[in-house]
Amino acid sequence: MELDELKGQLNQQLLSGFSNKPENKLAELLKGKACSLLCKIKKSILFEIACCIIGIIAFASISIIYHETAIRVYFGVFGVIFIPFIWVLWYLFKKIVAFENLVLPVKNNLKELIDLLSLFAKRYFQFNMALLPVCFFLAMALGYQQKEPIEGLEQMFLKLKGLTHFYSGIIIAYIAVTLIALVYFTKWYIKKLYGNYINQLQQLLAELKE
Numbered sequence: 001m002e003l004d005e006l007k008g009q010l011n012q013q014l015l016s017g018f019s020n021k022p023e024n025k026l027a028e029l030l031k032g033k034a035c036s037l038l039c040k041i042k043k044s045i046l047f048e049i050a051c052c053i054i055g056i057i058a059f060a061s062i063s064i065i066y067h068e069t070a071i072r073v074y075f076g077v078f079g080v081i082f083i084p085f086i087w088v089l090w091y092l093f094k095k096i097v098a099f100e101n102l103v104l105p106v107k108n109n110l111k112e113l114i115d116l117l118s119l120f121a122k123r124y125f126q127f128n129m130a131l132l133p134v135c136f137f138l139a140m141a142l143g144y145q146q147k148e149p150i151e152g153l154e155q156m157f158l159k160l161k162g163l164t165h166f167y168s169g170i171i172i173a174y175i176a177v178t179l180i181a182l183v184y185f186t187k188w189y190i191k192k193l194y195g196n197y198i199n200q201l202q203q204l205l206a207e208l209k210e
Contacts, residue, residue: 037197037204038096041117044193045093052082052089074139081131092120107205114201121194128186132179 059079063072099113 035100037200038100038113041194041197042093042096044197045089045096048193049086049089049093052086055079056082077138078135088120092117110201110205114198114205117194117198117201121190121198124194125186125190129183132182136175 056079059075059082063076063079066072066075095113095116099109
């Protein structure tokens with residue numbers, strides 16, 4: 001009887017040990033996969049930060065070098081817009097780094113990070129869509145206020161005016177095609193940099209819940 005009791009106790013201890021270890025190992029494995037995906041997102045964020053810095057420098061240079069007031073104001077405005085966007089990107093970068101340094105369990109933290117990244121991707125798209133009409137109407141307003149015509153644009157408009165029957169149609173079609181192309185490009189761009197990785201993180205979270 002004592003031998004049977006000893007075997008029973010050993011089996012119980014072994015079963016209790018194995019019930020926890022696979023779960024911890026699975027969590028560690030999934031965290032490793034998540035961190036691998038997050039490294040790719042970090043690279044995307046650093047890429048965008050670098051692009052923003054280059055854009056600010058380029059726009060600032062254009063606004064200083066060009067003598068046309070409309071062009072200086074236009075590029076100056078959008079150069080300023082990039083500055084808070086860099087702060088948002090850096091905030092996301094720090095959040096990802098903080099997650100990578102966390103200890104187990106990771107399920108709740110991973111869910112919060114996925115929600116944050118998903119919200120960022122959504123707001124990123126909405127922000128870009130809101131900028132499209134702003135860019136268009138700001139360019140029109142500045143062009144209307146410009147006392148002296150901009151040489152390159154003036155030559156283009158003179159050529160188009162020669163096509164009297166199609167002038168309005170060409171302008172409308174050009175604007176429509178440009179806007180549609182920008183919408184699809186923005187969707188593709190955000191999905192490539194963030195969307196695909198967010199979907200993979202969501203799959204990992206689903207595996208962790210199971």
